[in-house]
Amino acid sequence: MSVQASAVEPPRIALVGNPNCGKTALFNALTGSRQKVANYPGVTVERKTGHAVGPLGRRVQVIDLPGTYSLRARSPDEEVTRDVVLGRFAHEEGPDALVCVADATNLRLNLRLVVEMKRLGRPIILALNMMDAADKRGCRIDVAALSAMLGVPVVPTVAIRSGGVAGLLDEIERTVASVASSAEPCRWSEPSSRELRAYHQEVEAILARCVTDAGLPPLATQRVDTVLLHPVFGLFFLFAVLFLMFQAVFAWAAAPMELIDGAIGGLKDWVGTVLPDGALRSLLTDGIIAGVGSVVIFLPQILVLFFFILVLEATGYLARAAFLLDRLMGGVGLHGRAFIPLLSSFACAVPGVMAARTIENRADRLATIMIAPLMTCSARLPVYTLLIAAFVPDEPVLGGMVGLPGLVMFALYAAGILSALSVAFVLKRTVFRGAREPLLMELPAYRLPNPRDIALGLFERAKVFLARAGTTIFALMIVMWFLASFPGAPDGATEPAIHYSVAGMIGHALEPLLAPIGFPWQIAVALVPGIAAREVAVGVLGTIYALSGSGEALHASLAGVLAGSWSLPTARSLLAWYVFAPQCLATLSVVRRETNGWFWPAVMFAYMIALAYGAAFVAFRIASHLL
Amino acid sequence: MTVSSPPDGDLRLHQLSKGQPATVAGVDESAVVTTLPAGELERRMIEMGLVEGSRVVILHEGFPGRDPIAIRVNEHTLALRRAEARAVRVTPLA
Known part of the structure; x- marks a missing residue:
């Protein structure tokens, strides 16, 4: 049977549900680590697929779709959900069956979506997720009556408990076995407000019959929110969390980074002993190991940052942050929802720009996209860390509570945020004028994050980062090594070989252009590939100074070498430059895709490089004067 | 900031005081300036549960200007701005 089963495509089911219904946890529980993240053709919404195996051994492909309240698709994100369930995507057929995921503690909005989806004519299974939480709150649901009234199978699930999805797998297997006979024509069309009201009445009738006790409201959440949504304590807490996050990026990542550093050094030494001195050894040690290694070393910091973002998201706090900041961000014309793309941009602007898809209004979305790269992404961290290690003494400040390096880092982040807000302010008063998109956002009950879901999320990020280090950055390092090694020095050369x-x-050639902001030619070289991927600049500096230094310098740390080679104004100027740094190609290309053209990426590149040059100029001049 | 309720008893969600329970009497988006096409705000509000008969109560108020507001709508909690809450007609419960 397995031979036959692998010959035909496995049946496909799609998970659909409201945001915050535990859909992703259910997806993880169904597929384990057998999942793949890719993009939908032509759009940048992530397409998460995986395989589940039923109790009878049948393989089923599972698609996780972006959460939505309706099939009317108000944002590009929700359009994907609509198009997939309607089978409108050119490259793939519609799913064989739909699993509607509903939060059992909050059935009303979830059931409204189920009622709407029944019109699609595809087989539906309703997964009543978070049944444990519903039980705890005293919520009583008559599952059999619900199934009878809806006319679809209903299965209680607890995605976060082992064995909590066994019943669902059972039902999925049963449903896909009889798919051919149960298909009906699609009767869905965009509902009017009258139809929406009719759906709601249908849901009310179902709830009246099937929910015998609605249970207690989430009292703990309401009590916590009295503090966390408080105008004073709430904002204080939010800033404390953000500060803790940035401190942790340094403190927690220090030990693993030293380990990686040691491993890279060991690998270099080992290659040095087995290979004879020559071009190949230089390519391996100075080019590839030094270059890729100097990027890979930042994996721990990136994971710490994503750990915080994933946990904050899983607990439900991110929506609160958007609530707290809506009015303040409204001062510069931004939507509260812009907070989430902007926070993601601290890790990387690419998912940040993509997350802006949840903002429905085009002007709001464009404004958010344009400032997202000003948030200090993790690719800037290598540059900041290197320069801080080289030029900022490790002294305790503020009565020993924080170190000076941490404080400088915080200031650099703050500079990015403030400049982003200023740019947004200008944009919303010039090109993107108009009222803000309404805010209509659910505040989910607080939940403890599930370690497995966090771990899978981190694993995904690590994979993406290492794949990048292994491909884009690896290739750039090889190219840079060749550029930095050939042609070799002429006979009787007085300068190091890289000079020639x-x-x-x-x-x-670039030096005269960058001299006013105090950059020596080595930085000019590093900035060119740095546009392709920001963190590469550090790798290139590593290669340049490794190739231009004496044997002694080769073994010293790059930070030490820089401290000896650059003036303090130059270091400050480069830091200022990197606050606005001309963004990476990946960001520009994702902006091009999201805005359907080269106009906005061109504007973004121009305004950021102008800001970077201006800021670096001011920083260099002021520092030169004062020092 | 205090808005006196109109004489005809046409009370709106943004005029409710914190903690005062009410039921939704209707959704009327004509009172709101929005960038959305006509009928869109009404449909979104219905989709988020702001529909005739829903029980609502303001739980939390933001900053500054006590805006936005977090309201309990039956069994879920929703954040929205006062400007848009104006579209929701309510009847206070005793």
Whole structure:
């Protein structure tokens, strides 16, 4: 049977539900680690698929769709959900069956979506998720009556408990076995407000019959919110969380980073002993290991940052942050929802720009996209960390509560945020004028994050980061090594060999342009590939100084080398430059895709490089004067 | 900031005081300036549970200007701005 089963495509089911219904946890429970994240063709919404195996051994492909309250699709994100369930995507057929996921503690809005989806004519299974929470709150649901009234199978699930989805797998297997006979024509069309009211009445009738006790409201959540949504304590807590997050990025990541650093050094030494001195050894140690290694070392920091974002999201706190900041961000014309894309941009602007899809209004979305790269992304961390290690003494400040390096880092982040808000302010008063999109956002009950879901999320991020280090950055490092090594120094050369190489020539050609902001030619060389991927700049500096230094410098840390080579104004100027740094190609290309053209990425590139040059100029001049 | 309720008893959600329970009497988006096409705000509000007969109560108020507001709508909690809450007609419960 397994031979036959693998010959045909496995049946496909799609998970659909409101945001916050525990859909992703259910997806993880069904598929374990057998999942794949890709993009839908032509759009940047992530397409998460995985495989589940039923109790009879049948393989089923599971698609996790973006959460939605309605099939009317108000944002690009929700359009994907609509198009997939309607089978409108050119490249793939509609799913064989739909699993509607509903939060059992909050049935009303979830059931309204189920009632709407019944019109699709596809087989539906309703998964009543978070049944444990519903039980705890004293909520009583008559599952058999619910199934009878809806006319679809209803299965209680607890995605976060082992074995909590066994019944659902059972039902999925049963449903896909009889798919051919149960298909009906699609009768869905965009509902009018009258039809929506009719759906609601239908849901009310079902709830009146099937929910014998609605249970207690989430009193703990309401009590916590009295503090966390408080105008004073709430904002204080939010800033404390953000501060803790940035401190943790340094404190927690320090030990694993040292381990990676040691491993890279060991690998370099080992290659040095097994290979004879020559071009190949130099390519491996100076080019690839030094370059890729100097990027991989930031994996711990990126994971710490994503850990915080994932946990904050899983607990339900991110929606509160959007609530707290809506009015304040409204002062510069931004939507409270812009907080989530902007927070993601601290990890990477690419998912940040993509997350802006949840903002329905085009002007609001564009404003958010345009400032997202000003948030200090994790690719800037390598540059900041290197410069801080080289130029900022590790002294306790504020009565020993924080270290000076941490404080400088916080200031750099703050500079990014403030400049983003200023740019938004200008944009919303010039090109993106108009009223803000309404805020209509559910505040989910607080939940403890499930370790498995956090771990899977982190694993996903690590995979993406390492894949990038292994492909884009790896290739760039090889190219840079060649540029920095050839042509070699002429006979009787007085300067280091890199001076005469192509990279040296490029650097020297750019030097007059960058001299006013205090950049030596080595930085000019590093900035060119730095546009392709920001963190590469550090790798390139590593390669350049490794190739230009003596044998002694090769073994010293890059931070130490820089401290000896650059002036303090130059270091400040480079830091200021990187607050606004011309963004990476990945960001520009995702902006092009999201805005359907080159206009906005061109504007973004121009305004950011102008800000970067201006800020670096001011920083260099002021520092030169004062020091 | 206090808005006196109109004489005809046409009370709106943004005029409710915190903790005062009410039921939704209707959704009328004509009172709101929005960027959305006509009928869109009404449909969104219905989809988020702001529909005739729903029980609502203001739980939390934001900052500054006590805006936005977090309201309990039957069994879920919703955040919205006072400007849009104006579209929701309510009847206070004793």
